[in-house]
Amino acid sequence: MDMEKVNSMDFGEFVDVFGNVVERCPLIAAAVWSQRPFSNSEDLEKHFFAFIDALPQSGQEGILRCHPDLAGRELQQGTLTAESRREQRGAGLMSLDAAERLRLAELNAQYRARFGFPFVLAARLSDRAAVPGELARRLQRPPAEELRTALGEVKKIGRLRLADLLGAAGLAGP
Ligand code: GUN
Incomplete structure (x- = not known):
């Protein structure tokens, strides 16, 4: 486009x-x-x-609160947006075993309790093996710093989605 x-x-x-x-x-x-x-x-x-x-x-x-949890209830229920679904599937988050899902659910809940918004990560730049470690690491950070990091992830997600919509030609620009 x-x-x-x-x-x-x-x-x-x-x-x-x-x-x-x-x-x-x-x-x-x-x-x-x-x-x-x-x-x-x-x-x-x-x-x-x-x-x-x-x-x-x-x-x-x-903005952060509008994001679903990674590998969360909405993924189970099939109510994700098409974009989120594709990204989570690409990262392998749709094929977690029960123990991995539970671990992520616990970490997501801890994160939400600490910061008041869900854990957002550009899933396409990560994978199922890396997500829990990254979540555990970010759980330790000061709230102001974590807000900045999370918004940076929103921008990474947005950049990739825009590139999908505009295609390589759009990305290069005139
Ligand atoms: N990373 C890419 N898409 C999503 C999403 O929908 N939710 C969260 N939490 N992270 C994402």
Whole structure:
């Protein structure tokens, strides 16, 4: 998809296409649409990230809370978004054995209890063997630092989702 096409989208089409660049936060795409035209994919991405950065802490935590747990109940129930499902499947999180699932559920619960939002990790850049260790490591960090790290993961996820939507040509930009 090229930028000319993106810039020609009406509001509804844009939100349909880019509404899940940030998991379950179509409001961000709705706000970004107003910033068109975009010069290239980096410019488009910049607007998504700037919106996140400009939010007060409560809004940033709200974004994190829109994410499902990795290998959590929504995965079991089949209620994940298509993007999250693909990412979790790619990381092998759909084929955990019962002990691995339990361990992750315990760590996810500890993380949520400590920070008040779910553990977010760019699953496509990780795998089932690495996730529990990374979760246990991040559980130890100071809350302010962890909020920054988690938002960095939201951006990594968003960058990969945008690249999927725009394709290699869109990524290179004109
Ligand atoms: N990493 C990639 N997608 C997701 C998601 O949907 N939830 C969480 N917690 N991490 C992710």
